[in-house]
Amino acid sequence: MSRVAHARLPAVALALAAAAAQAGFGAAFAEPADAGLDAQGQLQNPALQARFEHIAQELRCLQCQNETIADSNADLARDLRRQVREMLVSGKSDDEIFTFMTDRYGEFVRFAPPLSPKTALIWGAPFFTLLLGGAVVYRIVRQRSRMPLDE
Amino acid sequence: MWKFLLPFTAFVALIVLFVFGLSPTRDIHALPSPLIGRPAPQFALSDVIDPSAVVSNAALKGQVYVVNVWGTWCAECRVEHEELLAISRQHVVPIIGIDWSVDHGPGERDKAKQWLERLGNPYAQVAFDQEGRTAIDFGVYAAPETFLIDRRGKVIFKHISGMTPEVWEKQFLPRIAAAREGA
Numbered sequence: 001m002s003r004v005a006h007a008r009l010p011a012v013a014l015a016l017a018a019a020a021a022q023a024g025f026g027a028a029f030a031e032p033a034d035a036g037l038d039a040q041g042q043l044q045n046p047a048l049q050a051r052f053e054h055i056a057q058e059l060r061c062l063q064c065q066n067e068t069i070a071d072s073n074a075d076l077a078r079d080l081r082r083q084v085r086e087m088l089v090s091g092k093s094d095d096e097i098f099t100f101m102t103d104r105y106g107e108f109v110r111f112a113p114p115l116s117p118k119t120a121l122i123w124g125a126p127f128f129t130l131l132l133g134g135a136v137v138y139r140i141v142r143q144r145s146r147m148p149l150d151e
Numbered sequence: 152m153w154k155f156l157l158p159f160t161a162f163v164a165l166i167v168l169f170v171f172g173l174s175p176t177r178d179i180h181a182l183p184s185p186l187i188g189r190p191a192p193q194f195a196l197s198d199v200i201d202p203s204a205v206v207s208n209a210a211l212k213g214q215v216y217v218v219n220v221w222g223t224w225c226a227e228c229r230v231e232h233e234e235l236l237a238i239s240r241q242h243v244v245p246i247i248g249i250d251w252s253v254d255h256g257p258g259e260r261d262k263a264k265q266w267l268e269r270l271g272n273p274y275a276q277v278a279f280d281q282e283g284r285t286a287i288d289f290g291v292y293a294a295p296e297t298f299l300i301d302r303r304g305k306v307i308f309k310h311i312s313g314m315t316p317e318v319w320e321k322q323f324l325p326r327i328a329a330a331r332e333g334a
Contacts, residue, residue: 062182062292075253076292079283104290106185 048088055084055097060109068111184290184309191218191300192288196278199250199263206278208247208300215244215330217323218298219274219314220286222251223262225294231313235273238319244327245275251286251294252279299323301330 043049056070061077069077069084080101087097098110107113115123171177186192195207208218219235221228239246252259260279267277280286289298299308308326310318 075283076286079287083287103185104287105292106182106290108182 043085043088045089048085051094052081052085052088055088055094056081058098058111059084059101060111062105062109182292182311184306186290186298186306187309189306190304191298191306192285194249194278194280194285194288196249196280196285199248199260199277199279200267202260202279206247206276208304211245211247211300212304213302215302215327216275216300217244217246218249218289218300219246219295220249220251220280220289220291220297221295222253223259223266224253227313228295231295231315232270232273234314234316234319236271237316238314239273243324246273248274248277249280249285249289250277251283251291252281253283255282257281299326299330 043052053070057068059069059080061067061069061072061074061080063074063076064072067074067077069080083100084097087100092100101109107119113119113122191208193207193209195205195209198204198206208216217238221231235246250259250263259281263277263279267274278285286294289296293311295313297310297314298306301307307330308322310322
């Protein structure tokens with residue numbers, strides 16, 4: 001019984017998130033006629049639209065630097081969304097689209113840059129800090145456990 | 152000993168980080184362009200002044216030239232215009248303008264024409280990028296941006312924001328001279 005409930009939970013959450021995202025996108029951006037768009041400015045193919053939303057959340061609007069191109073209303077963000085849609089419609093893979101963007105704007109255009117020697121510090125820092133904190137806590141706890149208890 | 156040394160080392164490391172990270176000469180918005188050292192994107196767009204003519208950088212292969220991405224909607228472009236005029240009078244390199252129509256409207260072309268008639272035209276040619284695709288190919292995110300391209304068609308330098316006499320003399324002229332000597 002509980003196993004069934006657990007299995008369902010992610011699916012429900014996913015559906016809710018997708019619905020919320022779609023409502024947000026449709027309302028915020030009624031964009032000018034692009035190839036393969038319906039009246040709400042969404043790609044007619046729902047699978048492509050889902051990929052579009054994922055990619056747009058992953059790309060930084062360089063005009064405003066801390067917004068995604070999905071969230072931003074800047075002209076450049078609008079043009080980059082058009083670019084992503086067109087590439088999806090023409091059958092390009094997600095990787096090809098990300099490569100197109102990083103070839104022009106650099107790794108900074110991605111919110112989650114892929115793991116490479118240059119980005120190892122960014123990806124490694126949280127784990128390193130966790131280890132460091134763990135070591136400090138371990139030392140403190142061990143020292144305290146050695147202390148006499150008569151306070 | 153460790154109790155003193157460890158925090159002290161961390162403190163020194165932080166100071167070094169702050170000195171470099173918060174340096175007032177460092178522009179946090181200026182991003183390194185992945186285009187440097189790579190072939191300049193090809194474009195063939197209609198001419199702002201004569202819509203029936205085509206402006207293409209394929210024709211410029213074999214010479215050092217400058218590409219300046221601008222628009223009449225861009226305040227900083229108005230500021231740098233005087234300097235571009237001064238540069239064009241030096242006749243060092245041709246400046247190719249790319250008029251970026253951010254709203255994708257055809258109105259930008261007329262505004263650009265008027266702008267050049269009123270203020271003077273520093274450009275050897277001005278291309279009309281109505282759809283903003285060439286701007287994307289050049290990785291432009293904040294006009295004006297100015298690119299220096301060598302004889303083999305490679306991008307060798309990019310300057311973000313307005314051109315100034317200092318930037319031209321210190322960043323562009325030495326690179327132009329070097330590009331002419333080599334290759």
